[in-house]
Every structure is written in structure tokens, then in C-alpha cells.
Amino acid sequence: xxxxxxxxxxxxxxxxxxxxxxxxxxxxxxxxxxxxxxxxxxxxxxxxxxxxxxxxxxxxxxxxxxxxxxxxxxxxxxxxxxxxxxxxxxxxxxxxxxxxxxxxxxxxxxxxxxxxxxxxxxxxxxxxxxxxxxxxxxxxxxxxxxxxxxxxxxxxxxxxxxxxxxxxxxxxxxxxxxxxxxxxxxxxxxxxxxxxxxxxxxxxxxxxxxxxxxxxxxxxxxxxxxxxxxxxxxxxxxxxxxxxxxxxxxxxxxxxxxxxxxxxxxxxxxxxxxxxxxxxxxxxxxxxxxxxxxxxxxxxxxxxxxxxxxxxxxxxxxxxxxx
Amino acid sequence: xxxxxxxxxxxxxxxxxxxxxxxxxxxxxxxxxxxxxxxxxxxxxxxxxxxxxxxxxxxxxxxxxxxxxxxxxxxxxxxxxxxxxxxxxxxxxxxxxxxxxxxxxxxxxxxxxxxxxxxxxxxxxxxxxxxxxxxxxxxxxxxxxxxxxxxxxxxxxxxxxxxxxxxxxxxxxxxxxxxxxxxxxxxxxxxxxxxxxxxxxxxxxxxxxxxxxxxxxxxxxxxxxxxxxxxxxxxxxxxxxxxxxxxxxxxxxxxxxxxxxxxxxxxxxxxxxxxxxxxxxxxxxxxxxxxxxxxxxxxxxxxxxxxxxxxxxxxxxxxxxxxxxxxxxxxxxxxxxxxxxxxxxxxxxxxxxxxxxxxxxxxxxxxxxxxxxxxxxxxxxxxxxxxxxxxxxxxxxxxxxxxxxxxxxxxxxxxxxxxxxxxxxxxxxxxxxxxxxxxxxxxxxxxxxxxxxxxxxxxxxxxxxxxxxxxxxxxxxxxxxxxxxxxxxxxxxxxxxxxxxxxx
Numbered sequence: 001x002x003x004x005x006x007x008x009x010x011x012x013x014x015x016x017x018x019x020x021x022x023x024x025x026x027x028x029x030x031x032x033x034x035x036x037x038x039x040x041x042x043x044x045x046x047x048x049x050x051x052x053x054x055x056x057x058x059x060x061x062x063x064x065x066x067x068x069x070x071x072x073x074x075x076x077x078x079x080x081x082x083x084x085x086x087x088x089x090x091x092x093x094x095x096x097x098x099x100x101x102x103x104x105x106x107x108x109x110x111x112x113x114x115x116x117x118x119x120x121x122x123x124x125x126x127x128x129x130x131x132x133x134x135x136x137x138x139x140x141x142x143x144x145x146x147x148x149x150x151x152x153x154x155x156x157x158x159x160x161x162x163x164x165x166x167x168x169x170x171x172x173x174x175x176x177x178x179x180x181x182x183x184x185x186x187x188x189x190x191x192x193x194x195x196x197x198x199x200x201x202x203x204x205x206x207x208x209x210x211x212x213x214x215x216x217x218x219x220x221x222x223x224x225x226x227x228x229x230x231x232x233x234x235x236x237x238x239x240x241x242x243x244x245x246x247x248x249x250x251x252x253x254x255x256x257x258x259x260x261x262x263x264x265x266x267x268x269x270x271x272x273x274x275x276x277x278x279x280x281x282x283x284x285x286x287x288x289x290x291x292x293x294x295x296x297x298x299x300x301x302x303x304x305x306x307x308x309x310x311x312x313x314x315x316x317x318x319x320x321x322x323x
Numbered sequence: 324x325x326x327x328x329x330x331x332x333x334x335x336x337x338x339x340x341x342x343x344x345x346x347x348x349x350x351x352x353x354x355x356x357x358x359x360x361x362x363x364x365x366x367x368x369x370x371x372x373x374x375x376x377x378x379x380x381x382x383x384x385x386x387x388x389x390x391x392x393x394x395x396x397x398x399x400x401x402x403x404x405x406x407x408x409x410x411x412x413x414x415x416x417x418x419x420x421x422x423x424x425x426x427x428x429x430x431x432x433x434x435x436x437x438x439x440x441x442x443x444x445x446x447x448x449x450x451x452x453x454x455x456x457x458x459x460x461x462x463x464x465x466x467x468x469x470x471x472x473x474x475x476x477x478x479x480x481x482x483x484x485x486x487x488x489x490x491x492x493x494x495x496x497x498x499x500x501x502x503x504x505x506x507x508x509x510x511x512x513x514x515x516x517x518x519x520x521x522x523x524x525x526x527x528x529x530x531x532x533x534x535x536x537x538x539x540x541x542x543x544x545x546x547x548x549x550x551x552x553x554x555x556x557x558x559x560x561x562x563x564x565x566x567x568x569x570x571x572x573x574x575x576x577x578x579x580x581x582x583x584x585x586x587x588x589x590x591x592x593x594x595x596x597x598x599x600x601x602x603x604x605x606x607x608x609x610x611x612x613x614x615x616x617x618x619x620x621x622x623x624x625x626x627x628x629x630x631x632x633x634x635x636x637x638x639x640x641x642x643x644x645x646x647x648x649x650x651x652x653x654x655x656x657x658x659x660x661x662x663x664x665x666x667x668x669x670x671x672x673x674x675x676x677x678x679x680x681x682x683x684x685x686x687x688x689x690x691x692x693x694x695x696x697x698x699x700x701x702x703x704x705x706x707x708x709x710x711x712x713x714x715x716x717x718x719x720x721x722x723x724x725x726x727x728x729x730x731x732x733x734x735x736x737x738x739x740x741x742x743x744x745x746x747x748x749x750x751x752x753x754x755x756x757x758x759x760x761x762x763x764x765x766x767x768x769x770x771x772x773x774x775x776x777x778x779x780x781x782x783x784x785x786x787x788x789x790x791x792x793x794x795x796x797x798x799x800x801x802x803x804x805x806x807x808x809x810x811x812x813x814x815x816x817x818x819x820x821x822x823x824x825x826x827x
Contacts, residue, residue, distance in 0.1 A: 033729075040365040041651025050659060053369060068729050072520035073503030080519055081730075109510060156780045162508055182780035187505045187769035188589060191651065195588060195644045201462040202777065214658075218643045218665020289372070292661030 027090055027269050028063040034259065035086065035094045037078025037101075039071035042189050043126070043208060043295070044257055048095045050289045051123045051281050060280045061273075065093075074161040075100050076110050083112035088262040090269035093120065098256040098309060103163040103316050114313050115263065118270055119305035121277040122258035124290075125298035127228040127251065128169040129212045129239070131197050131221045132204045141225040141245035144204060148179040156202040158193040161185045163320075166193065166206040169227040169253035171319060176247040197221060208255060209235065210294045227253050235294060252315050256298075258305060274302040325669075326448055329677035333685055338381050341374070342682055345385030346689045350697070352386070353393020356529055357723025359406040360390040361648040368656055376660035376672070380679035383656045385686040387649060391628055392436040392690050396697075399428045399621070400704050401716050403533045403723065407524060407593040407762055408628035411600035413532055414755060415613060415620030422616055423556045425702030430563035431618050432625040433694030438567070439578045439626030440687035443633030446582055447640075448680060454634060455641040458586045463774035464788045466590055468797035470767035473594050475804040476601045477756040478812075484751060485812040491752045495760020498522055498740075505765065506772050517732020526724040526733040527740055527761055531754040533720045534741020540713035560695060566618060573619040576603045577626030585631025588638055588646035593762050597755070599627030605807070633683065640664050640676065 034052060038044045045067065052065035070078035079101050082094040096117065105113040130141065138144045148155040159166030162185045170183045181204075186192040190208050197205035198220045206227075207215075213235045215221045225242045226232055228251045232239070242249040259277055261270065280286070281299045290297050300308065332338060345367075352363040367386050371379030394405025399416035412432060419428040446454065461469070477492030478485050501512040502521025513519050567574065580599040584590070603623035604613040613620050636653070638646040643664040645651035657664060662672055669676055707715070724737040744754055778787035788794060 039648060039651070040361055041645060041648055041653075041655055045365075046655040046658065049368060049655070053372060070520065070728055070730075073505055073508050076503050076508060077520035080516070085516060104508065107508075109508065154780050156777050162506070182776065184773060184776050184780075185506055186773060187765070191645055192589070195459075195638075195642075196462075198642060198644065199459040199462060214643055214663045214665070217663050219667070220642060220665070289659050293655075293658035294663070 027272055028061055030091065031064045031066055032061065032090070033066055033068050033092050035068045035070050035078055035082050035092065037070055037072075037075035037082075037095065037097070038189065040069050042071075042191075043210065044095055044097060045069060046293070047124055047257060047290065047295050050293070050295075051286050053289075054283045054285055055280055057280075057283075060283070061276050074104070074164055076104055079104075080111045082260075082262055083116040086262050088264040090261065090265050090273070093259050093261050093273075096256075096258055096260045097164070098258075099168050099253065099312050099316055100164045100255070102309065102313050103168060103320065106313070106316055106320050107163050114309050117260040118263060118265060119302055119309060120259040120261060120270070120273045121281060121302060122256055122300035122305050122308070123281040123297060124255075124257040125296055126165075126208045126210055126255040126257070127226050127232065127296075128165050128206050128253045128255065129209050129226050129236070130169075130173075130204060130224045130242075131194070131207050131212050131215065132224060133197055133200055134220055134222060136203070136222060138204065138224065139222065141240070141242060141247065144224060145177045145179060145245075145247070147203075148177065148181055152180040153182050155179075155181045155204060156184055157181045158184045158186055158196040158202045158205040159207070160190045160193050161187075165208075165253045165255040166190075168316070168319065169206050169249065172227070172249040172253060173242065173247060175319075176242070176249050194221075209296060213294050227251070232296065234296060252312065252319070256300075256305075256308065258300070270302075325673070326677045326681055329674060330681050332377060332674065332678040333381070333681045338378060338678070338682070341378055341382045342385050342686060342689065345382045346389045346686055347693055349386035349389030350393040350396070350690065350693060353390035353405055354396035355723070356397050356401070356403040356405060356533075356719045357525055357726045358390075359525055359727075360387060360394070360408075361406075361652055362727070363390045364649055364652045364656075368652065368659075371656055372659065376657075376662055377675045377678040379656060379660060380675060381682040383653055384679050384683040385689070387653065388440060388629070388632055388683055388686040389690040389693075391632055392433060392440070392625070392694060395432040395436065395621075395625055396429065396694075396701060397719075399432060400425055400701060401533065401719065402536050403716070403719065404528050407528065407758070408596050408631070409624075410528065410532075410755060410758055411596040411624035412621055412628075414600065414624075415615070415617050416624075418614070418616030419618070419621070420702065420705050423705060424558070424616065425705050426556070426558040426698050427563060427566075427618070428621050429698035429702060430558060430560060430695055431567060432621050433691050433698065434563060434567045435574060435577065435622040435626040436629040436694070437687050437691035438574060439581055439628075439630035440632055440690070441684060442578050443582055443585065443630040444680065444684045444687065445633070447633035447636060448684075451637055451641055454586055454637045458588055458638040458644075458646060459642070460793055461587050463770040463777060465793055465797060466587070467767055467770040467774055467788070468794060468801060469587060469590050470763045470770065472797060472801050472804060473590075473598065473759060473763045474767065475801055475808065476598065477759055479605075479808045480597065480601055480756050480759060485808065487750075487752050488756045491747065491754075491757040492760040494747075495757040495762075496764040497760075498527070498757075499761045499764030500768075504768075506769055515732070517730065517735060521765075522736055522740070522761065523724075523727055523733050524762065525727045526737040528758060529720045529724050530737035530740035531744045531758060533716055534738065535745040535748050535754070537713045537717050537720070538742070538745045540709050540716075543709060557699070567622065570619055570622050572606065573603045573622040574626050576606065577623040578630040581627030581630030582634050584627075585634040586637060586646070588644060590766055594759070595631045596624040596628040597759060599623045629687070640668055641666055 055065040086092040394409040398404040398409040398413040402417040478488045577599040639650040778784040
């Protein structure tokens with residue numbers, strides 16, 4: 001009996017070991033889930049569905065990727081889930097939004113930080129822009145800043161929420177112009193913030209470049225400035241950067257989107273993903289769809305994302321320390 | 324009449340197949356507990372990658388139309404509302420099914436959906452520019468008052484007792500505060516990780532409506548072994564059509580309210596059915612029959628939730644603002660083909676957008692045809708023995724709440740809410756007001772906070788929340804609704820007291 005048990009244990013151990021050894025070689029063996037911290041139809045969800053659509057190609061991951069929506073509280077719900085509850089077996093990835101999740105972790109009250117996740121690759125770069133309604137009296141950033149200086153705290157400015165890229169941009173503008181805005185977070189993300197600007201509920205708004213570009217094409221808004229270090233030549237070559245408008249605002253609020261896995265995922269699996277995922281983002285069909293939708297892309301590999309995360313974390317710690 | 328010129332596009336072989344596939348698939352997806360119209364449309368988006376823009380939109384439009392109506396099937400037969408839009412349908416629809424009138428309820432529900440839906444799409448075709456201005460008129464203060472108006476219905480909705488209705492509404496409002504607060508990101512009443520995102524509305528719907536019923540069935544099955552079988556009455560379609568013809572009041576109230584409320588971004592779709600149901604009841608001479616299997620309840624609710632579909636797309640198509648989660652998903656479907664919605668959409672891509680709208684019009688009619696076709700056989704479900712039925716509903720409830728975001732936490736929440744509701748029902752409380760509180764709480768709260776922030780930067784809360792004709796109109800409606808509930812409740816009590824006196 002004892003012998004039988006020993007034999008069984010050894011057999012099991014062998015199976016387990018071969019399983020472990022081959023796991024990374026044959027990965028992925030089944031479809032991979034990507035947890036998106038925003039609802040279906042949001043910009044992050046929409047882009048995540050496009051950039052993962054060719055995952056099943058044989059030269060890429062060879063397995064399809066499906067999206068799981070875990071929306072709530074500006075992304076906190078989804079990232080909490082990924083950090084504490086998701087399996088780190090390589091079959092659950094998450095979509096990140098920087099600076100959102102890093103700013104939230106600095107502010108506290110959540111169960112994750114930049115150390116809870118391992119970046120895989122970046123697909124998108126969506127700068128924040130300042131928008132006003134099409135009939136607004138403001139025609140430039142200078143007009144807006146002049147009004148804000150004369151009427152401290154009365155320039156109602158909508159954005160997608162607290163401690164997301166839009167809020168960071170608003171804080172940076174306030175710091176640069178030495179004036180006071182009234183930042184109004186909305187429930188329902190960038191779309192609700194844009195509605196507030198178009199309907200005239202607020203005087204101005206901070207929104208995603210991609211959404212603002214569409215709203216301007218539709219003739220609903222004017223775009224006053226881009227919170228980036230260079231103009232966006234592809235979509236908005238005529239809109240000046242905030243720096244050109246005399247405001248010392250860099251690209252710290254730019255919304256970077258990409259994929260990550262929870263800490264503790266097998267390094268061999270991360271290696272496979274870090275190699276294949278950027279190639280997936282660069283696929284020509286993906287690029288075509290993203291361009292059609294007005295979504296600016298910037299594919300970055302794992303090392304570049306690690307560096308970008310570290311820079312953002314350092315900057316945000318300083319910016320948010322005064323709050 | 325420009326749209327007539329593009330009808331040819333819908334009748335091409337591929338377009339027709341997609342339309343049929345989208346309608347039938349949408350009905351099935353809509354009838355599946357846990358799959359809301361939003362999820363169903365999101366699931367179909369990848370299929371449209373391979374199609375031309377017009378074809379992709381035909382598929383999505385047909386699916387959107389029929390999932391909303393498909394939700395009525397599970398609401399009526401199983402008392403599992405597929406989405407918030409179908410809550411009101413379950414109130415009378417399931418009572419009808421229990422009395423063997425399932426086929427009649429399904430006939431009426433599909434016919435009413437079709438009529439409401441066609442009118443809604445016609446509004447979209449003819450009145451889009453006017454309606455777009457109306458949708459923009461609602462700012463935070465107006466949305467706040469809209470939500471409060473919804474809250475005032477709580478006391479009178481599906482409850483024997485006014486006070487108990489209000490109490491269940493309060494429980495719902497409290498439950499809605501659980502989780503991270505969406506504006507500030509502060510966690511509230513979070514005792515378990517599964518609650519950080521708050522209570523998922525779909526899981527809550529399934530738990531509150533289906534589970535008490537399952538427990539009731541199991542209890543019954545234990546008590547008497549010889550369980551009565553429901554005789555499923557056959558129902559002639561011509562009778563249903565005649566009945567719809569005679570229910571002009573319920574149908575018009577449902578359609579009008581559904582179209583108007585459907586336009587309001589962020590609020591409309593969720594409460595259109597309930598508000599229409601409540602108004603129809605208040606204006607009906609047979610008030611007491613509502614909630615006991617009264618066909619007018621089904622007609623009002625279903626005409627409202629499909630009438631909402633067309634107008635809910637107005638802000639999306641003209642202003643590029645998605646007014647509902649489903650519209651947001653549809654926006655994605657447009658964007659991947661490089662079609663940007665906006666005021667001149669109808670000039671830039673007329674063939675795509677008119678084909679899309681036409682397919683929704685035709686989809687409504689196909690949906691009625693297929694819905695009625697399955698009604699007779701679907702209604703036979705009521706004949707299933709009670710224990711089997713209970714087990715099947717339980718399985719569907721677990722499956723449905725898990726599938727929303729693949730989380731066991733939602734399943735536990737669903738079961739706990741269900742068990743709690745079973746106990747509350749024993750004391751005469753009911754689920755509908757509780758759910759209404761759960762839906763309206765976050766809308767009222769977020770818009771109040773946002774409105775106050777804007778008001779503080781401007782002229783103060785009084786001028787902001789009470790200024791302007793729309794605010795005043797909504798406040799007047801709120802006051803009127805409260806007065807009505809109060810007075811009719813007092814009249815009922817007086818009548819009851821008199822009856823008791825006479826009886827003695």
C-alpha cells in the first residue's frame with residue numbers, strides 16, 4: 001500500500017513537473033482574457049477590441065483574445081480585481097491606462113500600485129486636449145486663461161473623473177497659469193464630459209484627442225490646445241500645444257493604453273507575450289482600423305513601457321503631493 | 324422621404340440574411356438571462372469587422388432591436404428580466420404566464436414592441452434635428468430632477484402598501500451606494516471584494532425577481548407532491564391583434580413616454596418601461612387589476628421599451644454623444660469603419676446610415692413575426708413540472724449572473740439578494756420599487772454632486788437647481804406625483820375604513 005502511494009505521488013509529481021516545464025513552451029494553449037477597467041463602448045474597450053482582434057493569427061499568439069469588462073469607479077474596480085483576484089497564469093491580462101492607475105495608487109484607497117503589475121506592451125497614446133463649445137466666447141488658450149484669472153474658480157471645466165489624465169492636465173494647467181479652474185468630474189467617462197461641453201453645462205472641458213477630433217469634425221466644439229510636447233500632425237496639425245500657448249504643461253497627462261499581467265506571472269510567459277504582443281499591435285489590419293476610428297497609436301515594447309511607468313510615477317508623486 | 328430611396332439596400336441577399344440572422348440571434352441572446360442588449364451588441368462587433376459598413380450596421384441594428392424585445396421572453400416566462408428595460412414586463416407578464424396565458428402575453432408583448440418600435444424609428448427618421456436639441460437640454464440639474472421624479476413612483480409601484488413600497492425603495496437606494504463612489508472614488512459599505520464595483524444591476528435583477536420565485540416553487544414542491552399543472556391555453560393570433568387594437572390607451576402612453584424618456588441621455592432606457600407602466604396604471608379605470616396579470620401592463624411596458632430604441636440613437640447620430648451604453652457600443656461599430664457621427668452624417672454617408680435605419684424599421688417587423696412564431700411553443704414552458712422548472716430557473720439565474728462579468732462574486736450577490744427578497748416578500752414588500760431605487764440612486768447622486776459643483780462655481784445651488792423652465796416643469800411634476808400618491812393613498816385608506824365599518 002505504502003509503495004503504491006509513493007508510486008502514485010511520484011507519478012503525480014512527474015506529471016506536475018513536465019506540466020510546469022512545458023507550460024511556457026506551449027503557451028498559449030487556450031484563449032486569453034483581457035480585463036478592461038471600463039464599460040463596453042468606452043474608448044479603452046473599443047480600442048482593446050480592435051488591437052486584440054488578430055491575436056489568433058498563427059504567427060502571433062495563435063489563440064484568440066477575449067475582453068472582460070470590469071467597470072467602476074474610474075477603473076479602480078477592474079485594477080483591484082486584476083491585482084488581487086486574477087490568476088497570474090498568463091491567461092488573464094489587463095488593459096492599463098497611464099496616468100490613471102498610477103495616480104489612483106498614489107492617492108490611495110486601492111489595492112494596487114505600479115509594482116502590482118508587469119507591463120507587456122503599449123498600443124495607444126491619446127493626449128488630453130482643451131475643448132470649448134462651438135459658440136464659446138473663447139477662441140484660444142489665452143482667452144480662457146485670461147477669463148480664469150479674472151474669475152478664479154468660476155471656469156467650470158469637465159473631465160472624465162478624478163485622478164485620470166484629464167484631471168492631471170487640469171491640475172497642470174492651474175499650476176502653469178497660476179489661476180483656479182473649477183474641475184467637474186463626470187460619471188460616464190469622456191463621452192459624458194464631452195456632452196457637458198457641447199450642451200453648454202460647463203464653460204470648457206478636457207477630453208481625449210480622439211473624441212475631441214470627432215466632435216470637431218461634427219462641428220460641435222473648438223479645440224484650443226493639446227497637452228503634449230508636440231503638435232499632433234496626424235489629426236490636429238492646426239491646434240497649438242499648451243506650451244506654445246505659454247503654459248508650462250508637458251505630456252504627463254497623455255493617456256497611454258496597453259496590456260499588462262498581474263505580478264507573479266511566469267517570466268517565460270511574459271517573455272512570449274512581450275515578443276508577440278507588439279507585433280500584434282503593429283499588424284496592418286489593426287493599424288488600419290485604429291486610424292479609421294481616429295485613435296492615435298504608439299506601439300512601445302516592454303522595456304520602453306517600464307521606463308515610461310517609472311517616469312510617470314515619479315512625476316505624479318510630486319504633482320499630487322500638494323493635494 | 325429620402326430614406327425610401329435606400330430601401331433597396333436592405334433587400335440585397337446578403338443584407339437580408341444579416342437582417343434575419345441579427346433578428347433571430349438577437350431574440351435568442353435577448354431571451355438569455357444575463358445578456359443585456361449592450362453585451363449582445365458588443366459580442367457582435369467583431370463579426371462586423373469583415374463586413375461592409377452598411378452590412379455591419381444592419382446586423383447591429385437588427386440585434387439591438389430584437390434583444391430589447393427578446394428580454395420580454397424570459398421576463399414573462401421565467402420572471403427573469405433580461406435587462407432593466409424588461410422589469411415592468413415581468414410584473415404582469417409573468418402573472419399571465421402562471422395562469423396559462425403565456426402565449427397571449429408573448430403575442431401582446433411582441434405586437435406592442437413592434438408598434439412602439441416602428442413609431443420610435445419613424446421619430447428618428449423625421450424629427451432628428453428637433454429631438455437632438457431636446458436631448459441636449461438636459462443638464463445635471465434636470466437629470467437630477469428626472470431621477471427624483473422616478474423615485475416618487477416608488478411608493479405606488481407594484482405594492483399593496485404605500486409605506487412598504489417606500490421602504491423597499493429606500494433599501495434599493497441604500498444598496499445603490501455600495502461600492503466605490505463613482506465621482507470621488509471613495510469606497511462605501513464594501514465588506515467583500517466582490518462588492519467594490521457595487522451591486523451589478525443585472526445580477527440584482529436576476530436575484531430579486533427569480534430567486535424568491537424559485538424558493539417558492541421548491542417550498543411548494545415539498546409541501547404537496549401532487550402538483551397542479553398549469554393548463555396552457557392556446558391563443559389565436561387574431562384575438563391578440565384585436566386586443567392590441569382595443570388597447571389604444573396603454574399603447575399610446577407607452578409609446579409616447581418611451582420615445583420622450585428614451586431621448587434623455589443616461590437615464591432614459593433604464594426607466595422608460597417602469598414609468599410607462601406606472602402612468603398607464605394611474606390613468607386606467609382598472610387600477611386594481613395591474614400586477615395580477617393585466618394585459619395592459621405588458622403592452623405599456625413593451626411598447627415603451629422598444630419605442631425608446633429609435634430616439635435613443637438621436638444624440639449618437641447627430642452629436643456623436645452616445646446616450647446609452649448600447650449606443651456607445653454602436654458608436655464603436657461605426658468608428659471601426661471610419662464613419663464619424665455628426666450633424667452632416669446624413670449627407671456624408673447617406674447610403675450607410677439610411678440602410679441602417681431602414682434595417683431597424685424592417686427589423687422591428689421581422690422581430691414581431693419571429694417572436695409570435697416562437698410564442699406558442701415557448702409558452703408551453705409553463706407546463707413543465709414545478710421542481711424541474713425551479714431547477715432550470717436556478718441554473719439560468721446562476722449562469723446569467725456569472726456571465727455578466729465572469730465573476731463568482733456576482734453570483735453570491737445574486738443569491739443573497741434573492742434570499743433577502745424572499746424574506747421581504749413574506750412581509751408584503753415587493754422587488755420592483757427596490758430595483759427602481761437601485762437604478763435611480765446613482766443617477767440622482769452623481770448628477771446632484773456634479774450639479775452642486777457647477778452651481779458653486781456659478782450662482783449657487785438655488786438658481787442652478789430651480790432656474791429655467793425645464794427645471795421648474797420637472798419640479799412641478801415631482802410635486803404633482805407626490806401629491807397624487809399621497810391623496811390616492813388617503814382615498815384608498817378612507818374607502819377601506821368605510822368598508823370595514825359597513826362590514827361590521
